[in-house]
Structures are given as C-alpha cells and as structure tokens.
Amino acid sequence: MATTTIQVSREVCDHLAELARERGLSLGQLVEALAAEQPTAAQRAERLAADREVVRRQIGIDLSDEEFDQAPDVLGNIYKIAAEKGPHHPGHCRVIILDTGAVKALATGHKALNLLAGNMATTPGDQLRIPALSLMQAEAEEEHLHRRVLAFSSVVVEPLDTMAAATVAAMIRDGYGSPDTCHALYCALPRAEFTGMSILLTEDEHRYPPGIVTVDINSPGMHGFH
Secondary structure, three states, rough: OOOOOOOOOOOHHHHHHHHHHHOOOOOOHHHHHHHOOOHHHHHHHHHHHHHHHHHHHOOOOOOOOOHHHOOOOHHHHHHHHHHHOOOOOOOOOEEEEOOHHHHHHHHHHOOOHHHHHHHHHHHOOOEEEEEEHHHHHHHHOOOOOHHHHHHHOOEEEOOOOHHHHHHHHHHHOOOOHHHHHHHHHHOOOOOOOOEEEEEEEEEOHHOOOOOOEEOOOOHHHHHHOO
C-alpha cells in the first residue's frame, strides 16, 4: 500500500504519538484507526442501507426507510436510561456492550436491538461491542448465529487478550459467574484507554454487580416508555 506524509503542528504530533503509545500502536496505525472511526457521508449511507437490509431479513418485515427514520430512537433511549443509573462522565464517549443474552436476542429478531443496529450507521463512532466469550457462548448454543450478528457494520468483537484472560479467570474464581458473563463484566469495567461510560445491554441485570451500568433489553424504556 502506498503511503504519504501529513503535516501537522508539533503539538498535534506529540498528542497523537502519546495516544498511539497508550494504545500500543504505531502513529500510522493510530491514524488509520481514527480514520476508520469517521466514515465519509457516502460510506455511512452505504452502511446504513446494508444494515437496514439485514434488519428486514432478521425481523421478517419489509420496513421502508421512512419507517426506520420514524422508529423510536433506541440509542437515545438507552443513553437516557443509563444516565439515570450511572455517574456522569466528561465528554460524550459511551460504549455499548452486548452480553450473551443480548447477542442471541439480536440474532433472533429482537425488534428494539435490530432497530438499534439498523440505525447505528447514522451516528459515526457508536458501535455495538460483543465480548468474544459472549459470541462464543451464543454460537455454541446455536450454530451459525454469528453470521447474523456480524452482518451489522456497527458490531465489533472485543478480543480476549492476555490481560483480559487473566482478569476474567480471576473473576470466575471469585464467583462472578460463567466465563461469558465475566468477559462481559470485564468489558464494562473502566479502562485506561477509555474514560467514558460503558453500557451493558442484557436480559438479566441481576447477573452483574452494583456499579455496572446495565440496561434491560426488554425494558419499555428501550422504546421510549418510562
């Protein structure tokens, strides 16, 4: 791949270099990652059309784009519910995590989750993050389920790296639950590289300890009813 040079101020270069070090990336890799998080208008439109087509297949209803646009603001409703439960964080950085139950619901046509995924491309930077062990458990229970979930452009799988594996193992020993539950819990914990709010979507909020911001996927609030 051909490369090029980008001229920026020394202050900006130093800032990017520090971010790259914190994430364990080269400066070039960091710039590529930042660019990938900010698609062009044409790319967003393409992803939105593809994601909405996935929703139509998943829920078995041929919704028009107008009906998608007029559907409840599921993402906004999730943020409202989470804001009522969790402490306020600086900025607007939020990460949405789906545990095993939420992954299975998304794959089997859960309307609110599918509307969420189908419209996510309209808000660049927002993603649905699935812990690797949650995807593994869901796939173990239903073959090929991962294909329906990963068809959405907004879905990103959180890997089980060395640090995560050691921490999740400790959580399992300490009785916090099954491997997939503990990986979801780990992904929802504060991390050095992310200072915003992590929101864990689940069908069983009682599975997670106090302090974790959870949202019940079957809550009326997902559709805007409080």
